[in-house]
Amino acid sequence: MSFVLLVLLVVGPAVAALLCRWLWRRGVRVLGWLVRRPTLLVVLAAVLWLTWQTPDRGPAFGVAIALGVIGVLVALRVLFPSWFAAGVQSRMAGWWREVRVYRGAWQSAMVTTGLALREGRELQLPRLIAVRTRGGIDLVRVRMLPGQVLEDWAQCAPRLAQTFGTQECRVRTVVRRKHDLDLWFLVTDPLAVDVPPFDVDTTDTTALPVGVREDGQRYDLSLLGTHVLVVGATGAGKGSVLWSIVAALGPALRDRTAQVWALDPKGGMELGGGRLLFERFVYGDPEDEAVYELDFARTLEDAVEVMRRRQSQLRGLARLHTPSPDEPLIVILVDELASLTAYVTDREAKRRIGSALALLLSQGRAVGISVVAAVQDPRKEVVTVRDLFPTRIALRLSEAEQVSLVLGAGARDRGARCDDVPESLPGIGYVGIDGVAEPVRVRFSHITDADITGLVARFRTAAPAVPAIEESAA
Structure with a gap:
């Protein structure tokens, strides 16, 4: 008390008030910092409890125990980061x-x-089993009451998110547990900021780094042995998906274990910047409508010839092609698939394109030929071959009904609310894979014109692509 009075006399009441205010703010920040780190908070609580239980040993004993526990935790975090995080x-x-x-408001x-x-x-009440935190997501496992199904919880997902103060709630099934569900509460969204392209140097086409998941982890897309359909409204970020795939294929393009045939x-407005990366770049003849459409038919038919030849080579030897410089993975990259299926005016060209x-x-x-195609309208009359794409990516869509057309029935109930993706966040979408019930929310890399120039400079092959129109003229 005398010390406080002495301070008041020396510095004056006004300065003392400012000092107290500064100490209060710092104290609140320290307390908030501790609250956000429950592991450290538990350690401190254990130290206080040990000190209280062993007064004869003094506070030094508790401090020593705390330092030992913290040292062990630090060592585990450094040596086994994945295990420590999980x-x-x-x-x-x-x-x-x-x-x-959750407990108080359950x-x-x-x-x-x-x-x-x-x-x-x-x-x-449905039973609250456990809560785990992964990045900015709370994974809340619950046990349903008899008679309840996933759809009952999916209908209440927006109200559950509001109740617990989170941005979004998605309902997911639990493998081999018919009575349990996982509620994914989005607390903070790492996808609210642009995702830069990844600087990787791998030719593994089964794990291409193309974006970030909502839990903050990198998302790897498998391209070998599958086809990819990208659906999104105007401005939804279809170009981000296509260029993310091209950027991730860069090392394979450089090493000639992959080729891109761009249509x-x-x-050529969207893909023209990367023409030196492509083995073939087809954009048609703007002066001849018939040749314009036949260019695409010829390119697809050339890919069919490669497919037939590889089938003969692999018959009886292997069921899945292994990319190599002699027989690379061929990626048929199509921007706006509807222009090749529904909007073709020449009947013969349309028939040939559809058949190939x-x-x-x-x-x-x-046999190592994968089609990656982007389209705006997912209706069957526009994309007649929609169901032949095992991997489908749904970006922002105009209508809620379109979600089931792209990702399958029930996808929206499982949280794929593509019609709610804001226009201010292009490149965010949900990835659905055949055989996997739950779509994954991903934001794909934002590839700028400068990034494309850098990709060309870094991964350009010795033989640049030649437009198909020039090939046929030659």
């Missing part, structure tokens, strides 16, 4: 979020959303 940080942060956020949330069941005076029916495209999509995967 086994310690995720569990401790989840436990803290369970205590602070009963009221279940009652107000109609997920609780009242029998007379007895109130039955750009929009006169159907053959490639139905038989090309096994």
